[in-house]
Amino acid sequence: MVTPTFYLALGWLTVAVIILATLIGAARFRQLPASSRYLTYFAGFEVLIELLSRALIRVFHLKSNLFLIPIAAIGEVGLLALAYRQVLGSAAFARALPWVLGLFSSYALLETLAGLGAVRYAPTVQVSTDLLMLGFAGLYFRKLLHELQVTQLRHEPFFWMSAGMTIYALGDLQIALFSNYLLHYGSLQLNLVVISVVRVLLLFIFYSGCGLALWMRPQK
Known part of the structure; x- marks a missing residue:
């Protein structure tokens, strides 16, 4: 049985991983290529969101974050789009990016306004986010197979980033699709797990990816 203590410990361990990633990126920032610099910004943003979400519940005592x-x-x-724009080096991707980000941001902001004060997930935003992440990773793997000259994948930074992001997005996609159902009809223990x-x-x-x-230092 999963206990709240176990969940809290696991949550803070995850926060520690992304804090460590941010510190690594900050320490090596000047030596990093542009793509990895955007990853550093991404890691720092994740730290901010993780800490803010916890503060809203524990410090400000909001019912939901x-x-x-x-x-x-x-x-x-x-931030991920900017990082992958640098890695992919695709003119078509760069042209489409402002439209994709503009439409996605507009819809997400509307969901934010509609969901204020509601104790529910925003599954459509999560699904869209996961699909975009899978799209970024898929384009990278496609480029890796067809264009990039990489002799050892384990030495390629964005291979690990894309692999971790793919695993996360595929799993999170399932949670997003069934989250509201679980919140309404599932047991407390099932929701927790x-x-x-x-x-x-x-x-x-x-975050580990x-x-x-x-x-890692990219291959030359």
Whole structure:
């Protein structure tokens, strides 16, 4: 049985991983390529969101911090898009990016306004975020297979970032699709395991991939 203490410990371990990734990126910032610099910004943004979401519940005693999901999604997708624009080097991707980000941000902001004060997930925003993440990773893997000259994948930073992001997005997509159903009809223990613990484990994998990408030096 999953206890609240176990969940809290796992959550703070995940926060520690992304804080470490941010510190690694900050320490090596001048030596990093532009793509990895955006990853450093992404890691720092995740630290801010993680700490803010906890503060809203424990310090300000709000009933829910779920309204942060669309706001976090805009920052995550935007920073990841900028990082992958540098890695992919695709003119078509660069041209489409402002339209994609503009439409996504507008919709996410509308969801934020509509969801203020509501104790519910914003599944459509989460689904869109996960699909965009999978799209970024898919384009990278496609480029890796067809264009990049990489002799050892384990030495390629964005391979680990994309692998971690793919695992996270695929798992989070399932949670997003069934989250409201679980909140309304599932038991408290089931909600704690599926929505909380499983998602934290997925974040741990995602953040670990980010930290590894910032730690490694890209092949020349």
